[in-house]
Amino acid sequence: MQKSEPEPWLRGTHSEIPAVPRAVLHANELTQEDLTSWCDELNEQELIATPSGLPSIAFHLRHIARSLDRLLTYAEGRQLSERQLQALTSEADARCTKAEIFSELSAALADSSARILRLGGNQDTLNQPRTVGRKNLPTTVAGLLVHIADHTQRHVGQAITTAKILIAQRGQIL
Numbered sequence: 001m002q003k004s005e006p007e008p009w010l011r012g013t014h015s016e017i018p019a020v021p022r023a024v025l026h027a028n029e030l031t032q033e034d035l036t037s038w039c040d041e042l043n044e045q046e047l048i049a050t051p052s053g054l055p056s057i058a059f060h061l062r063h064i065a066r067s068l069d070r071l072l073t074y075a076e077g078r079q080l081s082e083r084q085l086q087a088l089t090s091e092a093d094a095r096c097t098k099a100e101i102f103s104e105l106s107a108a109l110a111d112s113s114a115r116i117l118r119l120g121g122n123q124d125t126l127n128q129p130r131t132v133g134r135k136n137l138p139t140t141v142a143g144l145l146v147h148i149a150d151h152t153q154r155h156v157g158q159a160i161t162t163a164k165i166l167i168a169q170r171g172q173i174l
Contacts, residue, residue: 013026
């Protein structure tokens with residue numbers, strides 16, 4: 001799938017936003033574009049397929065959406081809610097429609113971008129200490145933001161790789 005324009009970080013957008021949150025916003029935009037480009041044409045059976053034992057695309061998309069919420073909760077200085085913990089355990093559940101999967105992802109990316117903007121990007125905010133998980137592992141707001149972009153792009157790559165396999169095997173899996 002050839003792109004006709006440069007990736008979001010090369011478009012000169014969000015120039016008024018400090019570098020760290022800007023990079024995460026660009027990663028969110030790239031996530032939406034890449035997953036739409038590679039996965040939008042797949043059907044529901046393909047979205048939940050696990051070729052060669054790989055995790056399904058549906059899992060990756062749900063995991064991206066829900067991990068954005070969890071990581072931003074930590075960046076905001078809060079602990080996870082019971083709802084977030086329950087959502088974590090259902091990421092591999094194959095009982096959902098294509099529309100539900102993409103709707104959850106799009107909503108999560110939009111919500112994530114709004115929350116990143118609310119956090120701001122001044123050095124004092126970025127250096128604020130935060131903890132992650134039940135073990136309260138130490139990090140900072142900046143550390144969480146960088147991890148959000150990195151973690152999201154890792155799962156985008158895995159989803160795209162799985163999509164490429166499914167597209168190549170179309171005649172065999174349908």
